[in-house]
Amino acid sequence: MDLKEQRYVCTLAECGNLTRAADRLYISQPALSIYISNLEKHLGMPLFxxxxxxxxLTKAGERYVHYARGILAISSRFDSExxxxxxxxxxxxxxxxxxLQGAWFLPRVLKDFHERWPKVELVLRQGNMTVLKELLQKHELDLVVVNEENLDRTMEARELFQEEFLVAVPQGHPLNSRAVFSQGQPYGVLQPEALSGQVFLATTPDQSTRALQDRIFQEQGIRPRQLIVIRSIELILQLVAEGVGICMVREAYTRTxxxxxxxNLYQLDIPGHRRRVMAAYHARERVPQYMEGMVELLQKRGAEIMSGRL
Structure with a gap:
């Protein structure tokens, strides 16, 4: 079913902004603006x-979106069936x-998937955890890679791998002397209070790594001397290596x-320092064989990365 009209109006209503809506729809801003204006002229009333x-939304727009969302939901179920x-x-x-995950996780997985299921159309969407979760709930996605804490009762999930949430410290930094090492353990351990007063490099507030870091800061009473915010975890780790400050980072990122x-990488002496990365999908819905295959490929790649077999 081609329901472009309904999708355009509902997306603009959700975003409330022409630029964001055009980005989500993968069309130009002028094209979306012209389409909405022509539709309003055809209907004889403004929707926005x-x-x-x-x-x-105007009152007419609210009623339009109410029915359009129902049509889109039916269309999504129809297409799926x-x-x-x-x-x-x-x-x-x-x-x-x-x-962040897509860059190091997917290339080999997608290659293997296309070789095994060449007739399956794969649509890839990248974004932060909040956006991906919302798209799954709206049935705009079938499968998302999320952290365990992002799951809710509408989802079923399979574990892909487990990882530590680590502290990255420059070589020669005084903090290295405070780490305690135990035989057979891959990382030294730092007490959380040792992080107070340090210069921290952190991802932006909309990124999942930052949300986890902020929660640990609050629970452990960690107060950095300075917080430098950068979106790219790759750049953050490079700056840590150069001695600009320290950061908290997911173990999988450090593998690549x-x-x-x-x-230098250390584990914090706190509960819940280990986290699970999951493949989540709609609860109580049949999982096609090719989606099972994708989950298995993701699990295999996760095990390769965490064991150092890049």
Missing amino acids: CRQGKRFI MSMLLSDEAGRLRMGISM FRYSKAV
Whole structure:
């Protein structure tokens, strides 16, 4: 079913901003603006009230969106069922993953997936955990790679791998002398209070690594001397290697980190320092064979990365 009209209006209503809506729809901003204006002329009434860059639904727009969402939901279920009826060798898999994870996790997985299921259309969406979770709940995605803490009762999930949430410290930094090492353990251990007063490099507030870091800071009473915010974890680790400050980082990222200078990695002496990365999908819905295959490929790749077999 081609429901472009309904998708365009509902997306603009959700975003409230022409630029964000155009980005989500993968069309240009002028094209979306012209489409909405022409639709309003055809209907003979405005669907949106323009206030600067904000698009706010009129009363007519609210009723339109109410029914359009119902139509889109029916269309999504129809498309899914038709795809399933064809065969598990053909269909569509809409998958979501964060920008950071996608770069090191997916290349080999997608190559193997396309070789095994060449007739399956794979639609990949990258974004932060909050956005991906919302898209799964709206049935705009079939499978997302998320952290265990992002799961809710609408989802079923399979574990892909487990990882530590580590502290990265420059070589030669005084903090290295405070680490305690135990035989047979891969990382030295730092007490959380040792992190107070340090210069921290941190990801942005909308990234999952930052959310976990902030929770640990609050629970453990950690107060950094300075917080430098950078979106790229790759750049953060490079700056740590250069001695600018320290950071908290997911273990999987450190497995693929390559730079001329190394960083030292430590575990914090706190409960819950280990986390599970999951493949989540809709609860109580049939999982096609090719989606099972994707989960297995993700599990295999996760095990390779965590064991150092890059």
